[in-house]
Amino acid sequence: MRNALYLSTPARAQAPSLEVCLAKTAAEVLEAQKLRFNIFSEEYGADLGSNGIDHDVFDAYCDHLLVRNSQTGEVVGTYRILAPENAARLKCWYSETEFFMNRIERLRKTTVEVGRSCVHPDYRNGAAIMLLWSGIAQYMKLGGYKHLIGCASVSLRDGGHQAASLFKQLEPHLAEASCQVFPKNRLPVERLRCDVEIEPPPLVKGYLRLGAVVCGEPAWDPDFNTADFMMLLSIDRMSPRYARHFGFI
Template sequence: MNDLPNPTMPFSPVSLPRGSLHRPGAADGAAVDAGARAGVAVAWARHLDEIREAQRLRFAVFAGEMGARLSTPVPGHDVDLFDDYCEHLLVRDQASGEVVGTYRVLTPAQARRVGSTYSDTEFDLTRLRTLRPRMVELGRSCVHADHRHGGVILALWGALADFMVRNQLDTMIGCASIPMLHNGVVSGDAAASIWQQLRQTHMAPIDYHVLPRLALPVDQLDGSLAIEPPALIKGYLRLGARVLGAPAWDPDFNTADLPMLMRIADLPARYRKHFLGH
C-alpha cells in the first residue's frame, strides 16, 4: 500500500453531498448486533477529528507493527492522497471510547474525482472497467492488536454490507497484504506459496484478471511451502472473495499485496442472512 503525497486542497470531512449518500452516523442492523456482543460500537466518521483517530491507529499498526515507511504530513498519523475522498468506518471500544478498528471506502463518484483508486497505483485494472460504476474500494483496514477477534471483523463487515446495499453498489475491490514476516516465513516465499494455493482454488474469471505494476517475482521464490493465508485474507475468501492476479510488491509497506474482488451477489447464504437480514 504505497503512501502518496498529501493533496494541496483543503480537507473536506464530508466527501459526498448528504442527499447522494446513505451513510447514517451509526451503523445499524447486523453491525450493531455484532458490535454490541463484542463490546464495540460501529459508526462512520463525521468530521476530521474522528478521521484523525483512524489515521493514528493506522500509523500505530502499519509503522509501529509492520515497519512501514510512511511519508505523512501529520506526524504520528497515516495520511495519504485518498483519505480526503474516502468514507471512514470506525469501530470503538465501548468501555474506553478508543478507535480499535477501521476501514476506508472509496466510492465510484469519489474515485472519479481523485482520478483513480489506490489499487490502480499497484495494478493495471483495465479489465475491471465495466465494474467501476458500482464498485467501491476498501483499503487501509486494520484492527488494534488487543481487539483482533471475530466480533470486530463482523461488526465492520455488517456496516460495509449495509452501506453497499443502501447505495446500490455491488462490487468491492482492494489489496490484501501479506506482511514481511508471516508465520515466521519471509513474505516473498510466504506470498509465493499463498499465491500458488489460491490460484488453484479462488481465482476470479479471466475477464477480471489484473496485472501488478511492480510484480513480486513469484517464479523465483519457493512457492511450495505449506503456508496459511493471513486471517483477513481467509475471512475474505469465506465471504466469497476471489483473487484477481499475482501479487504486487510494496516496498514502502514491506508487503506483498494480492488484488481481490468480492461481489454482494457472491456472499454465501449464511453471511447474506447475517449481514443483510435475508
Template structure:
C-alpha cells in the same frame, strides 16, 4: 452516505459500535490507529507529513468506517471506503497504483474500494472484524453497489516465499474469470521464490475467500509496507449465503 450504526456487547467492559466517522476528530483518531498498526507494529514506511498519523491523498475522498469502544472512548478498528463517485473525483482507485485495472472498467460505476483495514492489538478476537464486515455490507446495500475491490496484504518478512506459496495454493480454487483479471505494476518475482511452503491464509484473506471473493491475478510487491498484495474482487451476487444472511439480512 448513510450507514446505520450497530452495537454489540463484546464482553463485560466493551460496548462496541460500528458506523461511518462523522467528524474530523474521528477520522484523525482512525488515522492514528492506522499509523500505530502499520508503522509502529508492522514497520511500514509511511509518507506522512504529520507525525503519528497515516494519511495520504486518498483520505479526503474516502469515508471512514470505524468501530468504537464506547466505554473506553476509543476507536479500535477501521476501514476506509472509496466510492465510485469519489474515485472519479480523485481520478483513480488506490489499487491502480499497484495494478492495471483495465479489465474492470465496466464495473467502475458499481465498484467500491476498501483498504487500510486495521484493528487495535487488544481487540483482535473476531468481534471487531465482524462489525466492520457488517458495516461494509450495509454500506453496499444502502448505496446499491455491486462490487468490492481491494488489496489483501501478506507479510514479506521472509523475503516473499510465504506470499508466493500462498498465491500458488489459492489460485487453484479462487482465481477470477479471465475477464476480471488485473495485472501488477511491480510483480512479486514468483519464479525466484519458493512456492511449496505450507502457507495458511491470514484471517482477513480467509474471510474474503469464505465470503465468495476472487483473487484477480498475481500479487504485487509494495516496498513501503513490505508486503505482497493480492488483488481481491467480491461481487455481492457471489457472497456466500451464510455471510449474506448474517451481514445483509438476506433470506435466500
C-alpha cells in the same frame, strides 16, 4: 449515508461493547489514521515517517469506518471506503496505483473500494472485523453498490516466500480471466519458494468465506513492505450464508 450507519455488539461481561459507525469529523478520521500508523509501522515495518499518522491523498475522498470500544472510547478498528462517485472525482481507484485494472473497468460505476483495514491486536477475536464487514455491507446496501474490491496484504519481512506460497494456495480461488488485474510492480513469485507453510491472514480468509476471488498475482508495495493481493467480491456471488447474515437476501 454518514448518519445512517451505526451498528453495535451487545455488552458482555467477558468482552467490551463495540460499535461501528462512519467518522463524522476530522478528529475521528485522525483517530483512524493514528491506528493505521501504529499497525502498519509495527507489524509490516512500513516507513510512514515520524509524525505518527498514516495518510494519503485518497483519505479526503473516502468514508472512514470506525470500530470503537464504547466503554473507553478507543478506536480499535478501521476500514476506509471509496465510493464509485468519489473514485470518479479522483479519476482512479487507489488500487490503480498498484495494478493495471482495465479488465474490470466495466464494473467501475457499481464498485466500492475498501482499504487500509486494521484492527488493534487486543481485538482480533473476530468481533471487530465482523462489525467492520457489517458496516461495509450496510454501506453497500444503502448505496446500491454491487461489487467490492480491496487488497489483502502479506508482510515481506521473510523475503517474500510466505507471500509466494500463499499465492500458490490461492490458485483455486483465482478470478476468471475477464476479472483479472496485473501488478505494475509484481512480486517475482517464480524466484521464491512456494512451499512455505503459511496460514492465510485473517483478512484473506474473511474474503474467501464471503465468496471473493483473487484477481491475479500480488503486487509488491515497497512503501509498506508487503505483497498485495487484489480481491473482488460480487454481491450476486456472495456465500449464501453471509448474504443472509448481511441482509442481501
